[in-house]
Amino acid sequence: MTDSTAPLASAPSNARSPHYILEHTFGYTGFRGDQQDIIETLVNGEDALVLMPTGGGKSLCYQIPALARAGCGIVISPLIALMQDQVEALRAAGVAAAFLNSSLDFREAQNIEDQLLRGDLELLYLAPERLLQPRTLELLEQAQIALFAIDEAHCVSQWGHDFRADYLQLSCLHQRFPAVPRVALTATADQRTRLEIAQRLDLAGARHFVSSFDRPNIQYRIAPKNNPKRQLLQFLSGEQQGNAGVIYCLSRNKVESTAQWLRQQGFNALPYHAGLSAEMRADHQRRFLRDEGIVMVATIAFGMGIDKPDVRFVAHLDLPKSIEAYYQETGRAGRDGEPATALLLYGLEDVVKLSQMAATSDGSEEHKRQERQRLDAMLGLCEITSCRRKALLRYFNEELAADCGNCDTCLEPPATWDASEATRKLMSCIYRTGQRFGAAHVIDVLRGADTEKIRQFNHNQLSTYGIGDDLSGNEWRAVTRQLVVRGYLRVNAEAFNALQLTEQCRPVLRGEEHLQLRTLPKAPAKTARDTGGSRSRAPVEVAAEDIPLWDALRALRKSLAEERGVPPYVVFHDATLREMLSARPRTDTEMLAISGIGDSKLARFGEPFLDLLREFDGESHPPG
Template identity: 75%
Template sequence: MSSPQSILEHTFGYTEFRGPQREIIDTVMGGHDALVLMPTGGGKSLCYQIPALAREGCGVVISPLIALMQDQVEALCAAGVRAAFLNSSLPPERAQQIEQALLDGELDLLYLAPERLLQPRTLELLQRVQLSLFAIDEAHCVSQWGHDFRADYLHLNCLHEQFPSVPRIALTATADRRTRAEIAQRLDLADARHFVSSFDRPNIRYRIAQKDNPRRQLLDFIRSEQPGNSGIVYCLSRNKVENTADWLCQQGFKALPYHAGLPADLRAEHQRRFLREDGVIVVATIAFGMGIDKPDVRFVAHLDLPKSIEAYYQETGRAGRDGDPATALLLYGLEDVVKLGQMAANSDGSDEHRRQERNRLNAMLGLCEITTCRRQALLRYFAEELPEPCGNCDTCLEPPQTWDGTEAAAKLLSCVYRTGQRFGASHVIDVLRGSTSEKVLKFGHDQLSTYGIGSDRSTADWRGVVRQLVVRGYLEVNSEAFGALQLTEACRSLLRGEEKIQLRKLPSRSRQTESRTTNSAADIDPADAPLWEALRACRKRLADEKGVPPYVVFHDATLREMLAVRPQTPEALLSISGIGDSKLQRFGDDFLAVLRDFSREPTA
């Protein structure tokens, strides 16, 4: 047997162990079990690869994603390690060759998916060979409270029963105290030594912003800060994944979609390209990323709110594995709260499970709305204290301004009460701002005492108030009643004037956008008036042809942004707020014709 230090130097090319790596390796080398929590990029894999090479026999690695095994095995083979994987992607004759190599003692590491491992035939095969260890990677998958639950992981306690003398090491990058306890209990690791490294990833800059034309926000971020870099963009739905990937391609980026609904071979191809090509952006659901070894992912962007801080930490941790600077950008809005609340309410779990999902969502929202250091809050969630603000998150670099929101909060809460706690944020805000919309008039809400009392604030400002009151527990969103806002017991003190509340101000850019897009036609620059009228005439013509009101084609805010930006191509038009793929297809050519007629620059 070679020593761990010799293997580290000669096989993997490093001179020193990092953090607790050596202590973990010594524990497993001594035949003892270990539960390892180490952040992505912290060197978890060496903690089982080195003892597997140093001990007699073959190490068995349980990994949840078939698509990743080939890359992991190829990397090991390139380092001279005799490694292989067994999964359903192999032809029968190749699988038989690997099984024979295992029986002949010609493998150092064998990767298996949990469902493959649990087959009686596989367990019988493993009983016939000498094993150095079992490594259970992504061990948080065993937790039914977690974000990546895999039912097959629940049965891995059989390893302790059938192979009692083989040491086991369970590893994950993400687990709070409750999940750690569940891992230990479900995997029969009660006597395992726990190694909990710092969760801090100081090279990642955390930035969280409210949605304000998220496509444009993403485009500005990539073009100004990440040109040519590899990154991951997470979306909640498969449809949004595909639309966003298509749109990024139209903007000139090399973007690939990834979700569970795509054919397995296409998913594998996209993952392969991401791992092996430079400058590829993967747009994905959470189906993508677990165990990704690509070191130079420079950014992770979320276009929808993650379900929990665990999920957020796990997904953002895929950036900057090489230790170089990376950015995690999250864009969120009230619609995310409603959507995720509905998903939690409709989940198949018990009442307790749904409550826990809601609590985790509330914690995620709290991270979004805080005005103090985000890294301190993130680490505190994992029971780790950072003594000083990090200096590398948005709230440290640009401390958010706050304002006395006591009166505004009382107005909003009163309006929610006066409208019967049966309506969503948009309608309540319409009432506050004195809108004459059909819905406001239909329900007679123009007769309420709260009608128009919030006309001094923009729609975006009011949505910010709603979000923060939801996060702080003064309001709740009833997911079973179409997102209706409802008062909580905590709001009484605000309504009675017994409590004051400081709210976070919107970024200045959002305010500029709001003021630009809510200006009346009278505020149009005289030089722009001909184009403004031509755009309105085009809208009216299309609306008449379709038999719909003009706002069904585009809102005024969309026309104003066209006026300001003057897009000349379908791709540029698609970046305008209020224009999606369908409207681009139906109305894009007509408006582009108008815009090109008024272009200040000759078209090519």
């Protein structure tokens, strides 16, 4: 930790020390978690592999040592569209940063290359495809390089959910630049992925830093789909009005239709998927980063490296294919540490679709088996009746001492019921219909429906016809889904998604095993933050008497950001504004004591904010 009592004005000889850079460039008084150890490792020229949750401060782990060491830090980032905002945030903090990508014309690129060779740059961002070009590697060999930072390193893993083949070539950095320290960083990786990252990037000798995966500010909520549009609308209108968020869908068509429907409901919703032009994707991403209250509806093509700190929710309208994917995507909410919500709606059709995708993939049999295991783990997280955060962290080999108190199963423990008899009815019906039909038809038979398909196969003559009319279709789907998740039934993707019995069924059918299943909720669960009306745009409650100043601070931030063509958070994060609201600084020294304000930001933005604070307190000039 830094000494928070140390004077702000340090001797010039300390200007390259990590502590000085943390305080004077980035405006923070102390390191968090493993940050200091990671930074010292890189400053000393050693390699590192860093697993740190989104919002945990990964960027500082390579930005500070890049500034502390001689030369320029090279950052390999997978998404070109995000580099500009990352570079703008660094420039606002007084760092000489740039990017090289296809958005630049020849003259602009040449100018940045010249700056690199002159030693004028402190950080340079590159996509892996650009880095691996022979011309770029030759350029880097002529420059002084402080370090290489490989961001979103899970992209190197074929077991990961964002595999990028170009990342596989990055092991060449070790051969071509053996004296330059390297750091690989990601927010999520299980043990297998972690080992593969180390192997493929030639980081066998690197120090590993694995931070806690817990994101206590995120409230996890998972519910079965019964009317997903209504469920989503209740969530957005009741809790998230005016907030920025991301909604993930599995298909491009669903992204487009959901975004259009949300716009009809009055939300500022934009689509994002690989089928859109590069220009439109870049425009939508830029609007999401810079405007307030944008809801981005996207496939998982959107999100890697998102720096927007005030995303208040992430909603999944389809089941993620693994816990790693779920954790990575939900982690894009609440990077600022303020309360955020992760909502997941899923159904049996999701299970069927993902099972089909896994079964028909081009991977080896081993790969397919591992993908199925990952899907099973994700389904297990959905159906548990205990603390979700405990189960989520356990997947990453981390134990939570007590229930979290901030997930749906903690806030409103789910009711269960003895479903043994209903299970036997369902299993008998599956058996008597020949294990050749999907869930919809089996449920129709159970409930005694009169359909053409039932008449065609004479299933109205079966002993199980109509024996399940005591439960609704939704309730039978919930029973079916839970039995699939628990392994009593399987969905045969090669036989038109037919429900089939497994060996695990025998004790249940013989009455030797009793099953307690989750009761289908009758209405959306209330949460600890429900207020009965729309929430304020502020991520946390602001006292009524402070709302005018809060709004004025945000308006000033927006105005300054628009003048410079950058997102508002590049000026100041919400947390910094809230600290201003509480501390009411009057002088430059008091302003520098606010977290997130360093020397450069004070010089750029301090005066207008101080003037505004004085104006609200009736002062026309600085106190004498």
